[in-house]
Amino acid sequence: MKTLFELKQDMATIGNQIKKTNDDITQKAADPKTSMDELNQLNQTKGDLQQRFEIIKNQHDQLEAEQKASLAKGNFTDSSDPKQKVIDAKAELIRKTMAKEAVPTDVYQALGDDSTGGGKFLPKTVANDIISDPVVKNQLRGLSTITSIANLEIPKVTFTLDDDDFIADKETAKELKATGDTVSFTRNKFKVFTGISETILLGTNTNLVTTVEANLQSGVATKERKVAFATAPKSGEEHMSFYDTTVVNIKKIEAADMYKAIKGAIADLHEDYRENAKIVMRYADYLEIVETLANGNATLYTAQPEQILGKPVIFIDAAVTPVIGDFSYSHFNYDINALYEQDKDVKTGINLFVVTAWFDHRIKLASAFRLAAVSK
Template sequence: MKTLFELKQGLLTIGDQLAKTESEITEKALDSSVTPEDLNKLNETKASLQQRFDLLQKQHDQMEAEQKAKLEKGQFSTSEDPKQKVIDAKAELIRKTIAKEAVTSDIREALGDDNTSKGGKFLPKTVATDIISEPTVKNPLREVSTITSIPNLEIPKVTFTLDDDDFIADMQTAKELEAKGDNVVFTRHKFKVFTGISETILSGTNTNLVSTVEMNLQSGVATKERKVAFAETPKTGEEHMSFYDKTVVNIKEVTGADLYKAIKAAIADLHEDYRENAKIMMKYADYLNIIETLANGNATLYTAQPEQILGKPVIFTDAAVTPVVGDFSYSHFNYDIGALYEQDKDVKTGINLFVVTAWFDHQIKLASAFRLAKKV
């Protein structure tokens, strides 16, 4: 079988012969001494050369297309759009994981990854969706907390001090720093997120596949973040992650005759450095009870903004069984490198499972920046 190079050489040779024959026909057609029989022979030669050229051209084009397809088969994307390349790379990562195939370096490179992080930058990414899906689970802390992805993260609890100052204005903060140290060291806590992928989604477009998987993963991550931050009985080793922990975090409780007065008292009890940026995290049902008590038949309170009622911005989550008041920039989630991707299958449904194992930590950098509001 001829190689592509040999076909190119053949096309070049026959092309030259064809051009020479066409030139000769033109010259002889202008020469009156040339007989019609000679012209016919030249035309027959031209037709034969043209037929051979066309056959070789067809073989050449077919072989070139096959070789190009083979070369592109190993590439995850041929798109020039950087955003589309990332989507294509994520889709290939998912498909190769499900197929138990190795994820190539060009895919990891497109994800901004390297051999150390093993694809860890996949989780924080978001992609616009174009399919109908269930509502994504939200973690309201993500709107106000600090989120990073830094390995072995260690940060100071207090961001600045004065060179002529030997004390901190808030005595509760000073006592906390003396008791717990002035640095926060983030550790690694493993968790897994499972997302089911049907065959139709797996074989569908890259955008649909990636958006479906990412929404499900982000829902799982948000659920885990919310669960550890508001755990009333934290798991062993996760005590420091919960606002409600009394063994490690131990946030001060402020009480009142009712929840409204308790929240107001909690805000007032915060040092002004924290009160300025304070927000309230509470259950919507608790807020409605407050409004019902305050309104006493007056419907106007129901249309007022929660901040107008309680004096600080309110974020609702049913996970906050006890209202948490404070500066939530001192709530910090950090994702460490090393996310792993695995494949499993639900034998009952036949659905493929894309499994991500990741490591993260939630640190409440200063307990003194928060208060728990409780009814007496």
Template sequence: MKTNQFYLPMKIQFFGGQTLFELKQNMATVGQQLQKTEENLATKAIDPNASMEDIQALQKSRDDLKMRFDVIKEQHDNLEAEQKAKFAQQQAFQQKNNPEDPTQQKVQAKAELIRAVMNKQPVSTEIYQALGDEGETGGGKFLPKTVSTDIIVEPYVKNQLRGLSTFTQITNLEIPKLNFALDDDDFIADKETAKELNVTGDIVSFGRHKFKVFAGISETVLNGTHTNLVSHVERSLQSGVAAKEKKVAFATTPKAGEEHMSFYSTQNAVKRVEGENLYKAIKNAIADLHEDYRENAKIVMTYQDYSDIIETLANGNATLYTAQPEQILGKPVIFSDSAVNPVVGDFNYSHYNYDLNVLYDRDKDVKTGIEQFVITAWMDHQIKLKSAFRIAEVTPEV
């Protein structure tokens, strides 16, 4: 990346017509004369044959040289302090515009990318190279791999399924539904899994479902520091990505073409297990899972549903309110307001995949005047085995 650098050569800095180097030389010369005069004065002072006129002449010469030395030293010290301040300013400027820290270099490159997009300017090859893309995109409309990965892989606003589900970033991904196989088909003990594989096959193919995320940028943020600009844009985009992930996984009425992504869709038809109350429904759902899935099962539910369960079970006993959710329900609990009905199962069989190509663009909200940094991404969520999950429901009252 190109940076504007300036230098402060010492020889061109003058103080009263003299350079710092010349002032140092003058200090040395006058200092030597002063030292010699003081030595002569000390010798004359103890010489009984020396006249008072000679001693007074040496005293006057010493005082004159001392005054000259002090004046030159003051000039030297002032100029040296000025040059140190300018050198520190130069170092700070160079550090800001060409930092040695790889993290800061990456932040600066991201900021330059965002500003170039917002100002409708081409993104230079140097920026792509600084972001680890080696110019492969040729300055096109693809985000550098490091930028798109930072947005997709580490959201600021969390999707609670991260840490549970599998996440990849591979184009045209195909994977087996089961992690292993034996030469004997009868090794699948869970009959529901065997039936599912017989109907749907043992391979999962991921599609490309487009979505856009908008990050609003005010003029003050756009013209602010690299760190604040990059942090604001990335957090906004990451929040949008996380919201999209949760929305497709827990949609009760999925968009056309996204039905397969939701645990609740009739297309997936994840088995629903009932109980006379939510506590028993969750317990029944855990028990209904085959042991292959029950071992790693987790529960995703709303905090409100969990609070209702505790209130019912406690019946005035405060002890249950301090217990861990896993102690109450028997499996780890993850809270998400999107889970309108508790989903119980082995979330290793929930898999998100992103296409490698992420496009960038800009837009403007004419109502607010806020500029928008826009990304277009492609994502798919596959429930690799519906048999690995159960949905807990309360038995309807007759």
């Protein structure tokens, strides 16, 4: 039996043939040289094609109605395979959301969610998968801390002594005195949209879940990177950006060129942070450094960035000003209670699966970082 997609293709093919036959009839009817037998043959062909189109259309409409009925009824089954059971439950959650229907309790239970009231909360399994491994990469994920803890509050330093003088870095001591020794994460709302075509929605559970999660993951990673390197942060998001000068205010080291500025920034870090420091910068800026240092020597182009700059280098195009420091003091936290809903893009007509999430990015110690800039 043909699939709904194959029947749609057949309808399109025969529809094109009918249109071509109609054009031929119109053209030959106006030509006195065309015999009536030839015109009658064309009309017979048109009639045959029209009948074939109606047969395929009836099959298409019947299959589409069956699939929509199945979708409305819900096709979540308790699979014996734990992985498949989760995939089936995710697919059912997405389909019910798109149909604007309540999600069955057994779907939430299969996803490990402890709520049974049918509320509009994204189950923990789905939320964790969305923020765990994005397709569009946020390179900070290999450096920063990522957690999913509601109302998170943590100390800025991981140990204390009975004497405050133990903090050797005076800038850190001043920062702790001015801002306190704990970090409290707040809830900052953002939405991620992914379009779902009819073909994907009516397709296999695995394909549906893979497509939706990949798109949502990419949106989450893009948002993380955007707020962390915002040169003009939105109101309320200032504390999330390495470049903020009102709340974060990371010390900037300037020099005659970028190479000297980065070297100076590394040297200016206290040894507690310098040991684990990494450099986040644009690839274009790195190539400019290499070109200047090479001065016609091609061997420098094959050297590893760490050999040239002295610390591991991570390339992020959003880092318009290089950030140097211990990125374990960069921390992303998600509030797991995310909302999900259905929407429609009125411009394209595509149905959207929408996740509303809350997260925060905190630079736990500004003194653990430096910015490198060329002096004007």
